[in-house]
Amino acid sequence: MPISTRSATSTRRGSTTASARQCSAPATGRYEHCFGCQVVELDGTTAVDQLGRRWPADVVIVCPGAALDGLTAEHLSTASLRRCQLQMMETEELGEQLTTSVADADSMRYYPAYEHVDLVALGEQDPGAAAARLQLLMVQRLDGGLTIGDTHLYDEPFPFDVDEQPYRQLVARAEAILGRPLPPIVRRWSGVYAEIDPAESDDRPGAIYHHAELAPGVVVVTGAGGRGMTLSPAIAERTWDGLT
Numbered sequence: 001m002p003i004s005t006r007s008a009t010s011t012r013r014g015s016t017t018a019s020a021r022q023c024s025a026p027a028t029g030r031y032e033h034c035f036g037c038q039v040v041e042l043d044g045t046t047a048v049d050q051l052g053r054r055w056p057a058d059v060v061i062v063c064p065g066a067a068l069d070g071l072t073a074e075h076l077s078t079a080s081l082r083r084c085q086l087q088m089m090e091t092e093e094l095g096e097q098l099t100t101s102v103a104d105a106d107s108m109r110y111y112p113a114y115e116h117v118d119l120v121a122l123g124e125q126d127p128g129a130a131a132a133r134l135q136l137l138m139v140q141r142l143d144g145g146l147t148i149g150d151t152h153l154y155d156e157p158f159p160f161d162v163d164e165q166p167y168r169q170l171v172a173r174a175e176a177i178l179g180r181p182l183p184p185i186v187r188r189w190s191g192v193y194a195e196i197d198p199a200e201s202d203d204r205p206g207a208i209y210h211h212a213e214l215a216p217g218v219v220v221v222t223g224a225g226g227r228g229m230t231l232s233p234a235i236a237e238r239t240w241d242g243l244t
């Protein structure tokens with residue numbers, strides 16, 4: 001999740017095996033990652049998994065990601081969080097170097113950093129792009145292919161299928177900027193993240209992720225939104241510092 005426990009950091013439970021029950025202890029021996037472990041209950045600072053195994057700890061940090069309806073549902077139902085579904089895709093190798101990451105001007109419509117900029121020059125957004133809250137983001141992968149995104153859907157329940165219309169727009173925009181056809185698309189996917197809802201006034205104005213102490217020694221951290229991978233080292237550091 002998931003769940004981090006200080007006790008677990010100092011407890012080796014063995015090395016990886018084919019069994020989902022087994023945990024892998026990396027070479028440092030300072031933590032273990034338990035695959036296939038669903039935490040279904042917290043008993044004080046003891047996490048209980050779906051098989052009834054108990055994981056005692058000094059501190060529990062619950063990081064449920066976008067699973068807002070699970071273990072911490074009651075608490076998170078009153079938090080200022082919303083979920084967002086995105087569509088993205090990946091191409092075959094481009095065959096040349098893309099010398100910079102690319103974002104198109106529609107990106108400026110969605111991010112607080114641009115709130116104070118005069119966006120009139122952007123003009124009316126294309127209705128299809130507006131419906132999908134679409135922006136072109138394009139970055140080259142290590143294998144030379146391109147990762148291209150993305151859209152933003154907030155109305156739940158989210159569809160299980162992906163919509164072709166935004167993909168057509170993204171391809172057209174990418175080709176216009178590159179001045180050449182894109183290589184064939186090799187993957188399309190959608191994903192969901194949780195983020196602070198800017199429309200909901202929070203008790204921490206300006207917060208960019210959700211952090212709360214549920215009970216003594218039990219902390220929940222989620223809602224970092226579309227920048228969670230970028231922010232994760234800083235969030236981890238702050239969370240850790242808050243414990244000590």
Ligand SMILES: Cc1cc2nc3c(=O)[nH]c(=O)nc-3n(C[C@H](O)[C@H](O)[C@H](O)COP(=O)(O)OP(=O)(O)OC[C@H]3O[C@@H](n4cnc5c(N)ncnc54)[C@H](O)[C@@H]3O)c2cc1C
Binds near residue numbers: 001038071221
């Ligand atoms: C399509 C897409 C593109 C993105 N692009 C970027 C980007 O370019 N840059 C960027 O910085 N961020 C990006 N993000 C956002 C980033 O991925 C998230 O903010 C980040 O992954 C959140 O980290 P997390 O640890 O809070 O949650 P997650 O990464 O969602 O991890 C939570 C994990 O906990 C597990 N879990 C939940 N409940 C339980 C339970 N009870 N027991 C056990 N396990 C449980 C879940 O299965 C999940 O594996 C993107 C997200 C998506 C969906």
